[in-house]
Amino acid sequence: MKIGQLSKATGVSPRSIRYYEKQKLLTAKRLDNEYREFDEVDIKRVQTIQIYLELGMSTKEILEILKCHDDINAYTGSDGFCDEMLEAYEDKREEISGQIQSLMAVQRRLDQRIEQMREQRVLVNKEGSAVEETRSLGEASIR
Structure with missing residues (x-):
């Protein structure tokens, strides 16, 4: 062919x-x-x-x-x-294992950052609601 x-x-x-x-x-x-x-x-x-x-x-x-x-x-x-094949397979497996460990560490850092950002968003939303309530009360007392 x-x-x-x-x-x-x-x-x-x-x-x-x-x-x-x-x-x-x-x-x-x-x-x-x-x-x-x-x-x-x-x-x-x-x-x-x-x-x-x-x-x-x-x-x-x-x-x-x-x-x-x-x-x-x-x-x-x-x-x-042959021994070379076995060695190549073992080396590749070790390399992949190292990559997995590195990726898992990156994933943990991302998870931490995501959690921090969610907490900040909740805090900002609570503060924003408190500011709005204060404004509403202030406007009502002026009238």
């Missing part, structure tokens, strides 16, 4: 597919006319790349994981894992 067909099959733009090839994440066979030729394995590979990108991994990290995965497949003929 050509790049447009791979694009349709995966939902990934031809430009991204060319980028994956440039980053050595994907290797296309070349026809005599220099067109790229892809097969069913490439569909799975592009989908795998997309999963890793969604996890926030860089193309460099993805390349290391894919190399490791390819080596295992070539050696054992099965999907397996």
